[in-house]
Amino acid sequence: MPDAIIPPFKKPDPELLSLTPDFKTSGLLPQTPGDVLRNYREQLKAFHPFEQQAMDAERAAGRVYAGAPCMKMVTITLCFDGTNNHEPSDSLALPSTTTNVARLFHASLGGSEHEAEQREGFYRYYLQGVGTEFKEIGEFKPDGAGLMASVGGENRINWGLTRLIDALKRASGDTYLDNGDAYALVHKMGTSLTEDALGVSLFKNSYDRRKEVLDQPLAELKAQIDAAHTGKTIAEIKAIRLFVYGFSRGGSPGAGICQLAGSPDQGRGGRHHLLPVCRVADQNCVYGLVRHRCLSGHPLPGAVCRRPYGLGRRHAAPVRLRSVS
Structure with missing residues (x-):
């Protein structure tokens, strides 16, 4: 096919192998108030460039800098579980068979009973693995095709994109994206099989189709955020921090989300910046329809076979993630 339809794939540069550090017997959670304070100061470093911009603007206007403006960052966590992994039922098993991706979801801030988490801009979402029940996207029972051929992977990517809209709607007011x-x-x-059969996908790849569908919702979302900023009803949203975790076949949808959300047309321009902090681990390679569809018509750097510790249900080692963004 011509390169205009399928861009040439560039192999990622080789990287040195780094060993997983020994797991501390005391765990990795903060043990003292000093540890908590250091973590908090580390989080605040992300605001320093925006504070410096405000300071420079006040000085350039000949005004005295009165302090940092009221601002916040929206932190969104997406957890893509692996094939046949379904946290609501896995957690009921004796013993529990939940993967570390599900545990990372519960360890992430946002979506719990504590309202302060969302008030501070933290949101989390869990997406069960292919082959399992996922009512929100029309999968009402376990599916053998999902287990064997990853059917449903594309819809999980698309549902993940809608979670970004939902989080930003919640962050800009008392609204949300209805299921x-x-x-x-x-x-x-x-992508429908009919479109594939008619060859429509040759002229409109998955990226263009998603962009066409999301243009209007994103425009409405921008208007909602701008109105909230103008009315000073919320702290000004300066940036979005997106964390993506994926295990097994859930790693490829996670990598696709990182690419789609971090593309030049999606969120890097204007006042709202997408900070490149996506993390994806992929234990199993994904081939066939899902791999083709979840990418923008070409293989994605990062959607390759990797075996980091800790994301599978059979591993007790600490989670080790690898950046693809």
């Missing part, structure tokens, strides 16, 4: 509206977006962004 019915989210499902409609997922359905429109998906």
Whole structure:
């Protein structure tokens, strides 16, 4: 096919292998108030460039700098579980068979009973693995095709994109993206077998289709955020921190989300910046329809066979993640 349809794939540069450090017997959670304070100061470093911009603007205008403006960052965590992994049922098993991706979801801030988490801009979402029940995207029972051929992987990517809209809606006011509206977006962004048979996908790749569907919701979202900033009803959203975790086949949808959300047309321009802090671990290679569809018509750097410790249910070693962004 011509390169205009499928861009040439560039092999990632080789990287040195780094060994997983020994797991501390005391664990990795902060043990003292000093540890908590150091972690908090580390988080605040992300605000320093925006504070410096505000200071420079005040000085350039000949005004006295009165202090940092009211601002916040939105932190979104997406957890893509592996094939046949379904936290709601896995957690009921005796003994529990939840993967570390599900445990990372519970360890992440946002979505719990503590309102302060969302008030500070933390949101988390869990996406069960292919082959399992996922009612929000129209999968009402376990599916053998998902287990064997990764059917449903594309819809999980699209549902993950709708979670970004949902988080930003919540961060900009007392609204959210209704599940019915989210499902409609997922359905429109998906590739149908009929389109494949007619060759429509040759002229409109998955990236263009998603962009076409999301243009209007994103424009409405921007207007909502700008109105909230103008009315000073919320702290000004300066940036989005996106964390993505994936295990097994969930690693490839996670990598696709990183690429789609971090592309030049999606969120890097204007006042709102997407900080490149995506983390994806992929234990199993994914081939076939899902791999083709979840990418923008070409293989994605990072969607390769990797075996980091800790993301599978059979590993007790500490989680080790690898950046692909």
